[in-house]
Amino acid sequence: MRCDGNKHLSGNIFFLFNYIFAIIGAKLLIVNLMLRNALLLSFMLIFSWITNFCFSQGIGYSFKNITSDQGLVHNHINCTLRDQYNYMWFGTESGLSRFDGLQFTNFRYSSNKGSGLSSNPISGLFEGPEGQIWIRTHSKMNVYDQKRGTITQNIDSILRIWNLPSGDPEIIRSFGNNEFAVLYKDSSLVLFDTQLKKARFFPSIKGRKIVDVLNFSKESFWVVYDNGLVQLIHNRSWKRIKEFALPVDIQRVNYRLFIDGEGDLWVHSKDIPIGAFWIKDGSNEIIPIKERLSNVFVGNIVQDEHGLIWLATDHGGINVFDKKTGSIDIIGHEEYNLRSLPYNSITSLYKDPKGIIWVGTYKGGISYYHPNLLLFPVYQNYAGNSKTLPFDDVNRFIQDDHDNLWIGTNGGGLLHYDVENKIYKQYKHDPSDPNSIPSDVVVSLYLDNKNILWVGTYHGGLSRFDGKTFKTYDKGTGPARLPGDSVWEIFEDSRGRFWIGTLSAGLYLFDQEHERFFPFRSREGKPISSTYVSVLFEDSKKNIWVGNCYRY
Template sequence: MKNTLQNILLLIIVSISICNKLSGRNSYSFTQIGLRQGMPSYVNYVFEESNGVVWLDTSNGIIRYDGLELKHYFVPSLETGVSNQRIFQIVEDNERQLWFLTTNGVLLYSKQKDDFLPYYFENKQSMVAGAVCKTEDGLLFGVNNKLYKYSYKTKSLELFSEISNKADFSIKRMIFWDNNTLVCSNRNNKVILYDIKKNEIIKNPSLEKNNYSDLCVDNEGFLWVTDYNNGVKKIAKDGTLVSEYTPQNSTFSSELVLCMTLINDRIWVGTDGGGVNIINPKNGNIQVLKHESGNIHTLPVNTILNIHGSGNGNNIWLATTRGGLVNARLSYMITYSSVALGNNNGLSENTVLTLFQEADSDYIWIGTDGGGINRLDEKNNTIKHYPTTWGDKIVSICKYSSTELLVSIFSKGLFFFNKETGVKRSFKLTQDKLSDYIKYSRLSTNLYNETESSILLLTNPVVRYNIPTGKSEELINANPKIPLRMMCYIGRDSLYSYFYNTQTIFRIQKDGKHIHSVFHSDTTYFINSASIACNGVLWIVGRKGLYTFKNGELSQIKSSLFKEAKSVLCDERGRVWIGPDRNFSLIILQIRSLYCMVSLMACLKTNTCKNLNFYLIRNGFIWEESMAY
């Protein structure tokens, strides 16, 4: 039940498609793997192979991370026997062989031996390659100022071409601009273009004059280059500077760029102290992921040394200095928990008792158990606390006027709340008996906006309050043998509003004077949750699972999936959301194919929630309360 006074964490589950439509930006959640997990604070390079295993170059050497455990590898230098090498690049070839390019030479990882083997030239000399590119039939290595080709067919390495006659042009980074054009940068951040078919350098004065380091090609064929202390530049094939991004001409967060890569059609740029900048190449829009002090939802570290995105782009890994490894994922959910009073990044109290949103408003009003009223601004994801309500247990909220809300405070009564000033004033009831019931019954009094001009006070008896006249009238229980107890709102159709308690589902006709029972169970505490679908079917979560009620008939949906269901919500898009008890998965049923489960929406790694309670707000957003152990 939504008004049970237990620990409740407010969780917001939002459809990514809706989120993108409203904000134009993606929301990311971050997981930090740091010193507590045994990860060194300094991670220089990160790579995820096709099976999901992550390889890291750290201050403590090479580390393998499988999502659960970290394994450290001691890889001694062939010359000194000391493990002091740094990784330039890791690549997984088309035969799923892992190649590690290090300061001491190229290493091959043997999965059978779980060890590293040095790769030699034919003359048994170690090969120190600064960069590597994949081709259809092999790998292309940049070794000093030469290109070497490894062939899948012959399993051999041969000299492919000498790209520069300058001895100091030691290749640091390589990337294909197109099938024939290779872009190479060297240790001095000079860039050249090389035609691998004609085996000749392509003159491009605009590239030769600048100190570019990292390279990236977007899906439209433009070259992106990082200019360490001058942001990022976008260059066309003819050498024309298309655009550049710095803090002076855009929202780009830092001129000090350390790395760059293409992930899901976006340019991800890691900076020194400015977090991550995500650039949309088509329109130039920038999204900045940056650490904000006191906000647990933001990027944990602001200095990013390397970025890697998995093949499908779902896993994004950030190598940081002083922050270990950070995983970034598209987020379907934002979790708000308690923070210091006045901090707008969280709740004044973990326990959330009620939610309310007015039509065409960006504000969600949150009633907490002892933390008073909070207001969530869904545009910028900030929460405002109201000191005048601290200490109050806000069990229900509804609209009263354009400037005030009507709130129900447990054991204190009903109050008007000014949305601008935060001032509350007492709501006077003409019936002293009803006032005493609200204060001393030990039950929560829920509120419901029946119409623009009337509010239902879900007390015992239920009272309809007329806003314009200030008058109230008691509604009559058509079957006095069935007690009303504490009722919660379910939903409405064109004629009725529906409510439930632990045994009964009721309906009240608009402006009607009677309360009629629609469904009643002789079993105490039979109903845990109920909702009405757009087709008029009542969905009930009972003690033994999930039920539907239609045309006077109760039918159980017999499936092991629903034995531990605790909450149910029908949305306006014909879906039924079901919150189980222990495994904390959200199961969605499509009403049009009534008993066919079409997707498993979200599974959380933790098992800390006992119950899920849902509210349908607007714009397709699903807001969820969860009761924690």
């Protein structure tokens, strides 16, 4: 067994493990999406208890980010879709990307109508009949055939297959039971059955344009017109079950609809500053969600696994609305947080069937979040920012009775972190001050039963900290001096005995009242087998276990 005494490396190894663990979690989530769904769900279930603990402590939302550096065709994301084969599709301002969990396949404009798009800007992605991907480009709707791997730019031939009228579809929505709704650019709305290949034309209001349609139940669906008129329509009779007008004076608005898990309807538009309108299921009341938003231009809405409503805003980040309390939390870019959103301008928001939320930002690529994905946020130093971790190389942690953290570093001294106020205080060695910490390399920390902090250092001895000054027991001879000045372990057992383990001087018992050190000897009068003590532990039978390194 190799023993070099470099315990100060343990903190680095611990963080490396956490980093690798988080990456493994992410890889389990995204690698080979078609074949690993069962494994992913198992991973989520196994670690859900860890996640619940972490997020109950107020850690927040941690995102992973994918950009053009990883192969994404462009960093400005407009829309996202996860298809039935578990491919992720990202529509951007300059092409289309398909992600299989390992690599990207990118599609751009090409005059070759079998392999390229009719134009690069993508504004909408939909999954149509037989798993085909309908791609709303700036010029017209394209269709990607999953089986053949080809793109059709002129889709009249596809529309004829389903007995649909020719034209330029703007939106296609699944209504379930082999039924789809197609909303054309001229506002024509057609419902068709893929099995019967039968189309039915919805009689819309003359002079008004339908801008969105969304299935509500087996018997009904919602439509919204560009003048703010919203209708709930019976699927077979076309009877208007409910109708109301939004309190908006502006005409010809491109509204969007969203239905949450409770059946409540949400109406919003990224083009005008209205926030969002919330209409509870079974109610005619229109509730405006506007005044408390960080930005009133809302482009997308999703609902997370906890029932919270996420509203994507322009330059205001994501506003998370709690329907029960009415409270709003803001998820935004944090300059010194690598796991925050890259920008506050949210251009797309999508929750896939696995519960993962995908966030597109203005030129920031795609960010994704799931509560079971990233278990460990990163705290690190950023030069010039006093609110960040003052020193990156960390050896030890301990939490006091006020839930604040004491952090021992490998060269940055002792750190105190006020959890509530998010403030760090640093204690460093001052050669001119005998009451300062004796070394900036802190390798052990312990709070005794009197809530006094004990600090073990590398080549600085043992210190007792009362909150103001450090009293140090350093290397020397005599009962009041510690023979070893590198204190690797501090431990108080159930009998009140204070144990000190050192790097090279063995194990000692410390009499706090008389401030005397006694080398440990067994009943036979023998010392432990090694002078290097790395860990101390008391079991349920009050036996003391000593971890050391035996040199052969």
